Amino acid sequence: MKRAQDLTLLGGGAPLDLLVVGGGIAGAGIALEAARAGVRVALVEARDFASGTSSRSSKLVHGGLRYLAQGRIGLTREALHERQALLRDAPGLVTPLRFVLPVRRGDANGRRKLGLGLALYDRLAGQRSRQWHEPQALLAAAPGLQGAGLLGGWSYLDAQVDDARLVMRVLAEAEAHGALLLNHLAVESLQRKGAKVCGASLVDALDGNRFTVEAGCVINATGAWADDLRGSLGAKPVLRPLRGSHLLIPDWRLPVAQAITFYHPEDGRPVYALPWEGATLVGTTDVDHREDLAQEPGITQPEFDYLLGAMQLAFPALALKPADVCATWAGVRPVVASGKKVAPSKEPREHLIVDEQGLITVTGGKLTTFRSTALLALRQAANHVPALQGLVTPAAIFDPTPPGAAQALQGLSPALRERWLARFGARAPAVLACAQAGELQTIAHTGIALAELRWACRAEGVAHLDDLLLRRTRLGLLLPQGGQALLPQWRALVQAELHWDDARWQEECARYQTLIQRCYSLPKT
Known part of the structure; x- marks a missing residue:
């Protein structure tokens, strides 16, 4: 019923101030901040909310230690700032996670080198989290970890999240502020007045109906698919789609109390095993994705062997086998191409925001920095939507959950109460009521x-x-x-x-x- 009402409002209402195309974390963040600013905004998604990269990530909210190693200090500082904001404003949904970096005899990155990098990471974060651990402590935290040559290890704090539920929480907040949100509604073509984009023709994937909407500005937040919409204006591709694949293994087969990360012996890339939702997540790969983006991605055999092989080497006593893997997934990262012949993992991870004939494309960023990227995109959109001029960074990512919401859940178990408040916020009592x-x-x-x-x-x-x-x-x-x-x-x-x-x-x-x-x-x- 609500979908029918929203379709009527979108297709038959007054022109929009802003049309956001793309229902992942980037589009969700833009819709939320636009709705908070009081503009008339709608978000449309061709498939399902978070069905692209935003449900297929590594589930991490982090500053990016490897980006720091590449000299991208600004990106790391921004991500660490946003990490802290998410930990503050989304407790229970975004949770602290301690990472352990084992150090072995003969490693290229020894105790001193890693310690210096973590000291800078802590300084950018504004707090110390790094600790040195002796071998016995590491082996207690990760039973079965290879003990040969182990000198100890560093640990530091980052955070993790249920990525798809983060998107849904942001969308719920946007809707509470008046945004229209519609999934399975695709853009067939962009509408123009002269040279300027002024709206879009849409098709409902569920019933085939078509209609056109007018908008003062259209924001292309389609992630890895951003070049498709840009291409309809004659713009040249800017993205290098990269695939990151993952394994999920039952925690009783690969028990880790905290994230264990190390460098893969084949190529020196960091891989990790971390606890997530009662299982152990193993990731990730970083390879060029050359398949059709219209098809949902899946892990390839070489990627599967790469990740499982890394775990077999790191945890030889566990004798992990392919049958121990209970699920896999792959996501396509919208990485902005540098134009250089570099390995996928060496490509920059900075966002791109560009205005082309009134179509503003925002892509290439990180899940962690979705809010700061959204605000930058909307400040660009202010050239077309006067109501967005003077946009300020909100004090908090989410509105405070009313005290009555927690009180209404007193009958639930503590674990379920915390889970629902984190994932549903003010709507948690409605979940209980149903x-x-x-x-x-x-x-x-x-x-x-x-x-x-x-x-x-x-x-x-x-x-x-x-x-x-x-x-x-x-x-x-x-x-x-x-x-x-x-x-x-x-x-x-x-x-x-x-x-x-x-x-x-x-x-x-x-x-x-x-x-x-x-x-x-x-x-x-």
């Missing part, structure tokens, strides 16, 4: 309650089963085979909330199974 008998029980080992599925179906724009299980919740990653064994248990809930008949349910299950096998499982040899 729960039916037995729906406050968590599913398997995940910490996700069945009520979260009901709420997502009812209020978070779910159109397909993968929207629900891969992004609104992470059940598709955390459960074997994407949780397909539990689909019969969830069937009645999903069909009732989304008004799917039996034929639609079967169609969605088949679609979901195909997606899991192709993009989230072990690569096919």
Whole structure:
């Protein structure tokens, strides 16, 4: 019902001040700050919210220690500032994570060199977090870690996040400030008055309907797909799409109390194993993505072997095998090409903001810096939207959650109360209100309650089963085979909330199974 109302407002209402194209973290941040500024803003996403890079990242909120090693001090300082803001304003959703860097005899990066780098990292962050640990302490924190030649290791603090839920929290805040948000609504073409972009023709992927919207400014926040929209204006490509792939391994097979990071013996790139949502996340690769961007990416066999091989070398006593991997995923990073013949990991990670005939493209940034990038993009958009002139940085990323929200959740377990306040903010009491008998029980080992599925179906724009299980919740990653064994248990809930008949349910299950096998499982040899 709400989608129909929003489509009516978008297609038949007054011209927009701002149309944001792209429903990942970049677009979500722009929509939030624009709505806070009081302009009439709508965000459209061709697929699902966070369905691109923003649900397929390494789940980290960090300053970027390796960017510091490349001399990108400004980028690191900005990211560390935004990391601290996210830790302050999104507790429970963005959480501190200690990283450990083992040091072995003969390493190119020894104790002194790493210590100096971490000292600078701490100085930019404005606080000391680095610590030196003796070998026994490292082996206690990571059972099975290779002990040969181990001299000890440094640790330091960064943070992690459920990336897709961060996007949904930002979008919820934007909607609360008046933004219109529509997924599965694609831009077919840009509209122009003379040489200036003044709107877009849209097509609804769910029913095929088409309509046109006018806007004082259009912002292209489509990430790795940004060159497609720019290309319709004749602009030359600026991106070098790079793929980062990951493994998820049950924590009982690869137990780590904190993130363990080391340099891969093949190419010297940092790889890591870190605790995430009750499992262990292994990442990441950094390779040119030459496949069609219209197809969802998946891990390749060489990438799988690269990551699993690194863990087998680092944790030889665990005897890890391919069958121990419960899920994989790959995301395409929108990296701005330097034009130089450099390895993928050497390309800069700075954002790009460019105004071309009234189309403002923002791409190439980091998840951590989404707010600061959004504000820069909107200051550029002020040339076309006068109401954005004088835009100031907000005191907090999110509005304070009303005290009554926490009080309304007193009957929940402490873990579930903290989880819901972090992910849903002021809407957490509404999640509880929609729960039916037995729906406050968590599913398997995940910490996700069945009520979260009901709420997502009812209020978070779910159109397909993968929207629900891969992004609104992470059940598709955390459960074997994407949780397909539990689909019969969830069937009645999903069909009732989304008004799917039996034929639609079967169609969605088949679609979901195909997606899991192709993009989230072990690569096919």
